[in-house]
Amino acid sequence: MSHKCEAIVVHCMDYRLQSYINQWLETNLGKTSYDRAVMAGGVFDVYDVIRQVDISARLHGISKVILINHEDCGMYGPGGTEKHHEEDLIEAEQKIRRIFPTLEVDTYYLNLDGTFEQKS
Numbered sequence: 001m002s003h004k005c006e007a008i009v010v011h012c013m014d015y016r017l018q019s020y021i022n023q024w025l026e027t028n029l030g031k032t033s034y035d036r037a038v039m040a041g042g043v044f045d046v047y048d049v050i051r052q053v054d055i056s057a058r059l060h061g062i063s064k065v066i067l068i069n070h071e072d073c074g075m076y077g078p079g080g081t082e083k084h085h086e087e088d089l090i091e092a093e094q095k096i097r098r099i100f101p102t103l104e105v106d107t108y109y110l111n112l113d114g115t116f117e118q119k120s
């Protein structure tokens with residue numbers, strides 16, 4: 001592995017949130033220490049997420065996974081309550097931990113006002 005980074009960050013494509021996510025990442029991870037997987041719905045399709053985590057782990061030796069879902073996500077539609085997002089985030093975390101036991105996994109729920117709530 002010729003080059004490494006600390007983490008992979010998985011978040012939704014929704015344009016409304018990108019500036020909040022950019023600021024949060026710069027504050028919490030710096031500018032250049034993470035891979036980024038932009039997926040419609042965040043962890044909505046957990047197997048797509050796992051595939052990206054696997055690639056990031058193999059290519060860049062990450063030690064951490066950061067999963068961010070958000071309020072009013074179009075992929076979830078009207079059923080996208082905070083509770084539903086929290087359940088999906090925790091399920092994704094558990095699946096990732098089972099497959100990649102050495103990786104740390106943090107999950108967040110991002111509100112439309114830009115505030116992040118840590119879920120695990």
Ligand SMILES: [Zn+2]
Pocket residue numbers: 012013014040041042070072073074075
């Ligand atoms: Zn979304």
